[in-house]
Amino acid sequence: MLNIPCPWCGPRDETEFHYGQEAGVAYPENRDEISDELWAKFVFYRANPKGWHAERWVHSAGCRRWFNVWRNTINHEFGESYKPFEPQPKSPA
């Protein structure tokens, strides 16, 4: 079971969290103007790296707040977590 660092509550067991999606994927501002292709990129396309991945999680059985965190998809190691709208820290790689 993962031990996930909530930026508000500290490290807690995975059972308290729900995974959201890749962090930092912006909801396009000019939705009516962008091409179908760009919109589809937002709706359907997400990074799937082998290695460090910035992710969005919610501490649903804790403070119920959303946050972002770096996670290594190879060994599940966690890097820094950061709050929504905080600048993304550099990849630990």
Added chain:
Amino acid sequence: MSKVTFKFDGKKYKGKAGESLATALLRNEVLHFTDSAYRDRPRGVIGLGHEEPNALVYVDSGAGEPMIPATVVPVVEGLVARSLSGAGYLPDTRDHSRYDKKYKHVDVVVVGAGIAGLKAALENAKVGKDVVICDEQDRPGGHLVHLGQEVPAELLAVLNLPNVTYLPRTIVNGLYDQGYSVAIERRTDHETSKVSKQKARIRTWHFRAQQTILATGAYQRHLVFANNDLPGIMLSHSAATYVARDGVDVFKSAVVITVDNQGYRDAIRLHNAGVQVNAVVDCRQSASGPAVDAVRAAGIEILFGKTAIDACAKKKKGTVKCVNVGNLDGTESACIDADLVAVSGGWTPTVHLATYIGVKPKWAPELAAFVLPAATKWLSSVGMVAGDFGGDDSPAIFFGPAQTEEQALSAYVDFQRDATLRDVRRAIKAGMQSIEHVKRYTAIGTAHDQGKTSGTITMGLIGAALGKAPDEIGSLTFRSPFVGIPFAALAGRERGQVADPVRRTPIHALHEGAKAPMEDVGQWKRPWYFPNGKEKLHDAVLRECAAVREGVGVMDASTLGKIDIQGPDAAEFLDRIYTNMFSSLKVGASRYGFMCGVDGMVFDDGVTTRLGENHFLMTTTTGGAAKVLDWLEEWLYTEWPDLKVYCTSVTEHISTVAIVGPKSRNLIAKLSPTLDVSNEAFGFMENKYADVAGIPARIARISFSGELAYEINVEAWYGAHIWESVMREGKEFGITPYGTETMHVLRAEKGYVILGQDTDGTQTPMDLGMDWIVSKKKDFIGKRSFTRSDTARAGRHQLVGFMPVDGQVVIPEGAYVINAADAAKPAPVAHTGYVTSSYMSAALGRSFAMGMLANGAARHGEQVAIPFGGKVIMAQVTEPLFFDKENTRRDG
């Protein structure tokens, strides 16, 4: 140790309390334990602990065990066990034992209380760390316990330190990321006196440790030669321990077959215990060391450069009679008599736990073993598992002699799976070169023992056949659990009624009193129907439906998800969430809304009421409440932090009793005398505050059946009072309680969809024929997706009605729909749609159904076919609206 009586396979035996069942049976001259699972080969015990592949038993006594090696079953008075041929079975009696769980955050978990583990524990305890030591044996010492030797006092002292927890009979069964491990502590099975019912039989420990240290030791391997599975052929360390430590004296003579110096040490133990050792057969060309010298001094013959080629069985008993010894290429062999053949095939470090989290063991040729690599951030290893064998073993990399095809057929690699050298050869001939493929082809390593003794052998044999080192054909990977455990241990106290939370409405007890069968909706219990006496579902639903359409029915709608939404931007927020407009909603009014994902697909629906300028009450589907709240909060937190909106789950704060049907107006007037119930004063989708049966209530004119209806919302704890009042005051109008089934039929007659039943996350509002719910004036989540080429294309699957030509036939829900022209063609034919809801209707006097159909909106009137169970049901496509098409009933 006191003498006790136990039963095995129906026969009574005497044993010593606390010793293993395997020891006790060997002492009683039981060498042939069981027959193998697939080939009925006689088998005996070969190991000492959980590595044992043969001697599986079912335990009848105590709490019982469906399948466990006899090597780990403690003998107690009254033990009853029987042999198993490879497969266990669940007892049909109820297990009344208690099981519990414990969670512990700790600095260090040490797995294994052998010398290496105790040393590691002491080092950490000395610097003040909290240490837990888990060990599978009943006393500390690991290997020393097998040798019957005492642990040095200064090491033993670690167990008494206040910051050290020592857990004997405890197996660490799983290791997970970031220092999480799960251990199984067996606390009562070994106890000889009566056990308190309060004491948990098994405790499951969950550790989160800063450091985990594996001191798991190693298991001995066997060698692969013909008939190597005969009873009486054992791992040498196990055999020597049974004989020398436990005083098992059934073996008069022995031959030791070895690849390392361990065989010599075991030969001396056997010799000293009075067994006549006829030879030590060593595949190496020479050997040296204290054990070798001791064997020489004892006058035991040593045969170098030779190994076991085959073995013969005693005619009657089936146990080993002699071993055929020859050159490694199989030539020049001759038999040596022995009733014990003790095999030392090298050590296999117990690396399992580390491989669970992806650590790849590395091949150490000088040890002929896979060992764990250097430490990671939180995981390290000590002792044999780390490659510290501490002795002078200098093993040969040797797994068995050359064998003919005939010999290979009985040269067993995995005893439990009855997999032989011939099976491995066939896998290689079929082109397989990786252990992962061979494992799946031969089933080696997939039995209860997970190849504890056979894994490395298999890799060695494949490597030898391909001219490669064992680590060149893959790596050992195992899966937790390390040993089999009862499900009850994992469940702990969360069994039966408390296995999963059950949610009941405040009215639940009255439904039970009315003998309504319950339907599970998520964790909720909802009345399914309310039978009149012995009435069955079908008749009850027809009666309930008719009562609602002609008189008045009552339903408990308290389970609907409810989210209280407040804040100055609440209206703007709902406009962005719902496909339709909510900012235009008047205070006191309700509106039905759809939510879509960014992909434009409908994912939840419900009625939302504006309670105040900045205050809304949203209802969701019963099963979707938590998901919707998460969805709302995700957008507020991650995209729209500028919106001042707060969402709170209030599902359980409110009881909702819906009274439905043409006579519901008379009933609400009677229950709430101050309320103006006229259609002019209290219109559809409006809310009024008034006392109902003396209780302050919000009454909503909302209908999910097309009938005139009132929903009475009160503080949750008044729910039962309202229900009772409705039943009492409604008697004169023929009040009829109804359940979820009738609700489903009534809504389907009106073509109202149930999200999750009629939809599966691939429907837009337009696919459901509900273009009217999509606002053209504003943006909302999912809108942009409606103009994507696939979402906008003609001919998508659209919601339609299906009227069976034979109105007595109810189409099975989930059935596929095909074109009528394809009905006579042989299968397979392409489908053109599917049925999502299907019922018998009292109001229509016939059956009807809804579902999705390709280009369905344009196919009304067409005939389609529904093949099911060898028959074909013909049906006509209609609009998805079956009753009261003009909507004349909702105002009464």
